[in-house]
Amino acid sequence: MAVMTYREALNLALREELTRDPNVFVIGEEVGLYEGAYKVTQGLLKEFGPKRIVDTPIAESGFTGVGIGAAMVGLRPVVEMMTFNFALLALDQIVNSAAKLHYMSGGQYNVPLVIRGPGGPAHQLAAQHSQSMEVYFYHVPGLKVVRPSTPMDAKGLLKAAIRDDNPVIFIESETLYNVKGEVPEDPDFVIPLGQAVVRREGTDVTVVAYMGMMYRAMEAAEELAKDGISVEIVDPRSLQPLDTATIIGSVRKTHRAVVVEAGAGFAGMGSEIATEITEEAFDDLDAPVLRVTGAQAPMPYARNLERAKTPTKEKIADAIRRVCYANGSR
Amino acid sequence: MTLDKARLVQMLRTMILIREFDERAIQLRLAGKIYGTVHPYVGQEAVAVGVSAQLSVTDRVTSTHRGHGHCIAKGADIRRMMAELFGRVDGYCKGKGGSMHIADFAVGMLGANGIVGGGLPIACGAALAGQLEGKGAVTVCFFGDGAAAEGEFHESLNIASLWKLPIVFVCENNQYAANNPVGVQHPRVDIAAHAAPYDMPGVGVDGNDVLAVHAATADAVTRARRGDGPSLLECKTYRWHFHAMRAARPPETRPAEEIASWKAGDPIARLEQHMVGRALLSPDELRAIRDRVGAELDEAVAFAEASPFPDPKDLMADMFAR
Numbered sequence: 001m002a003v004m005t006y007r008e009a010l011n012l013a014l015r016e017e018l019t020r021d022p023n024v025f026v027i028g029e030e031v032g033l034y035e036g037a038y039k040v041t042q043g044l045l046k047e048f049g050p051k052r053i054v055d056t057p058i059a060e061s062g063f064t065g066v067g068i069g070a071a072m073v074g075l076r077p078v079v080e081m082m083t084f085n086f087a088l089l090a091l092d093q094i095v096n097s098a099a100k101l102h103y104m105s106g107g108q109y110n111v112p113l114v115i116r117g118p119g120g121p122a123h124q125l126a127a128q129h130s131q132s133m134e135v136y137f138y139h140v141p142g143l144k145v146v147r148p149s150t151p152m153d154a155k156g157l158l159k160a161a162i163r164d165d166n167p168v169i170f171i172e173s174e175t176l177y178n179v180k181g182e183v184p185e186d187p188d189f190v191i192p193l194g195q196a197v198v199r200r201e202g203t204d205v206t207v208v209a210y211m212g213m214m215y216r217a218m219e220a221a222e223e224l225a226k227d228g229i230s231v232e233i234v235d236p237r238s239l240q241p242l243d244t245a246t247i248i249g250s251v252r253k254t255h256r257a258v259v260v261e262a263g264a265g266f267a268g269m270g271s272e273i274a275t276e277i278t279e280e281a282f283d284d285l286d287a288p289v290l291r292v293t294g295a296q297a298p299m300p301y302a303r304n305l306e307r308a309k310t311p312t313k314e315k316i317a318d319a320i321r322r323v324c325y326a327n328g329s330r
Numbered sequence: 331m332t333l334d335k336a337r338l339v340q341m342l343r344t345m346i347l348i349r350e351f352d353e354r355a356i357q358l359r360l361a362g363k364i365y366g367t368v369h370p371y372v373g374q375e376a377v378a379v380g381v382s383a384q385l386s387v388t389d390r391v392t393s394t395h396r397g398h399g400h401c402i403a404k405g406a407d408i409r410r411m412m413a414e415l416f417g418r419v420d421g422y423c424k425g426k427g428g429s430m431h432i433a434d435f436a437v438g439m440l441g442a443n444g445i446v447g448g449g450l451p452i453a454c455g456a457a458l459a460g461q462l463e464g465k466g467a468v469t470v471c472f473f474g475d476g477a478a479a480e481g482e483f484h485e486s487l488n489i490a491s492l493w494k495l496p497i498v499f500v501c502e503n504n505q506y507a508a509n510n511p512v513g514v515q516h517p518r519v520d521i522a523a524h525a526a527p528y529d530m531p532g533v534g535v536d537g538n539d540v541l542a543v544h545a546a547t548a549d550a551v552t553r554a555r556r557g558d559g560p561s562l563l564e565c566k567t568y569r570w571h572f573h574a575m576r577a578a579r580p581p582e583t584r585p586a587e588e589i590a591s592w593k594a595g596d597p598i599a600r601l602e603q604h605m606v607g608r609a610l611l612s613p614d615e616l617r618a619i620r621d622r623v624g625a626e627l628d629e630a631v632a633f634a635e636a637s638p639f640p641d642p643k644d645l646m647a648d649m650f651a652r
Contacts, residue, residue, distance in 0.1 A: 059485035061482050063451070065452045065486070066452075066454045066455035066489065068455055072456065075458075096448060097443070097445075102648055103426060103649055104426060105422070106648060107647070107648035109435060109440070109441070111651075
């Protein structure tokens with residue numbers, strides 16, 4: 001194990017996979033000379049050269065399509081979105097080609113493609129640069145969607161995504177790039193897609209949360225422990241495929257659940273997970289599943305409004321108390 | 331380069347096959363034998379055939395919603411194409427793709443594409459792979475005049491020229507983007523002129539003259555194989571039929587004189603005349619070609635009809651690789 005930042009863990013994963021497989025290459029805006037808008041590709045151009053680390057024009061649809069075409073004929077591109085907000089410009093390529101080509105061609109073409117970059121709420125970047133993008137992708141049959149919360153997950157899941165023969169949407173976070181954690185140095189360390197992890201064990205309530213929301217839920221759990229509420233936190237890590245077995249298993253133990261997501265709640269991941277729990281474990285529930293989500297509004301700029309828009313530790317703690325019928329009573 | 335008889339016969343045969351395939355598809359659609367939508371390529375045969383005659387099986391093509399001609403010219407099996415139109419399990423896509431998504435990995439046909447302009451960046455990706463492979467593979471990107479108004483057209487020309495990709499952009503200007511004339515969609519109807527700002531050769535070609543298309547493609551493919559980068563060919567042609575049909579032929583909205591004048595320049599008749607003029611085609615030989623095409627189509631239809639529908643149990647098959 002080595003202690004490194006989330007950014008460094010991603011960089012290491014890329015370096016290891018570029019070394020392991022000559023078909024892997026990185027392509028995107030400023031990934032080479034400038035070493036990435038968030039420095040995830042630092043040092044890679046120098047080490048692997050311009051045929052493996054490819055700077056593109058500002059043309060998201062164009063270079064995403066380039067990735068798809070290259071993947072169809074045998075390469076394994078890692079496409080960087082400077083931020084995932086810009087992936088909307090490539091949505092047709094992602095939805096209508098990457099996601100569907102394997103199925104639509106009767107299994108003739110594989111699209112082993114990773115599209116990665118930061119998404120989700122950031123710090124005062126406002127409406128167009130600070131939004132949860134996963135919802136646009138996990139609804140689409142044929143895509144896998146990953147949201148890695150820790151440096152270890154960032155490395156292990158990115159390597160699994162690169163080795164996967166399908167298109168994988170891999171959304172990081174500006175707010176996590178500097179988070180430090182232990183990361184295995186073993187180049188064969190991968191975390192299979194579709195496996196949730198229990199971040200904290202507890203007995204009274206299951207909280208499902210990922211990325212920044214997972215860290216806020218952990219803080220809320222610490223606080224509630226003082227009140228005698230034992231919170232279990234499940235981090236799904238992959239949203240598609242979603243490890244419902246781990247989530248349901250936890251709920252069968254705690255009998256209560258809160259789902260947290262940073263994005264707007266309507267028809268979001270919280271809705272999906274709440275439905276899965278209701279369908280699979282209704283008889284195990286002692287209370288309705290609650291969601292804590294972002295407000296149904298674009299991300300505002302002002303710091304206080306940004307805080308009002310986003311789930312906070314306090315909002316999460318309040319929902320946990322309510323689902324435990326402990327609101328005001330303890 | 332003067333083409334010999336064998337090559338010309340092959341090109342003529344393929345053009346006739348493309349035309350008769352789509353004429354048959356229209357009849358089968360009207361008869362309710364096939365479903366979905368059909369975008370006939372009739373009238374544009376010289377483009378697919380003239381271009382593809384310069385390619386080998388290791389070269390790659392991307393196609394459009396009007397893609398049957400490109401598939402046939404690149405060497406796809408018409409029996410499996412027909413089975414796909416019938417939605418049968420022996421179709422190229424096991425009945426899951428239909429007319430607008432036919433692909434054939436074995437001959438480098440990367441797929442028709444139902445999204446206008448969608449194939450352009452994908453073709454650039456295949457060309458990038460070809461460049462990295464270093465074996466001289468070229469990618470041809472077929473698209474229509476309508477796609478030249480899409481952002482992806484401009485993104486792709488820019489990227490391809492910047493990286494000197496081994497690609498040939500072939501615009502089939504059939505005078506209509508869906509149902510509106512090209513003149514109401516572009517301030518200046520000169521698609522080839524878009525090449526200059528992207529620093530690549532742009533050539534306008536008589537797209538109903540298969541020999542002219544063939545010659546222009548030779549220059550572009552040679553340039554691409556040499557590593558000198560992309561070219562843009564604008565092949566001016568005309569679709570004889572409607573944009574798309576479902577249960578019935580849509581009403582014709584184009585001027586009758588316009589249709590008649592383009593039909594007078596029938597690309598198949600022009601090649602036949604060229605061959606007759608060089609004493610390379612007798613009426614008997616032409617009849618034999620047409621009979622053979624008809625028999626192949628009968629066989630393809632029989633193959634499609636005999637193929638089962640996909641098993642509903644396989645709905646989720648091929649969702650993910652491995």
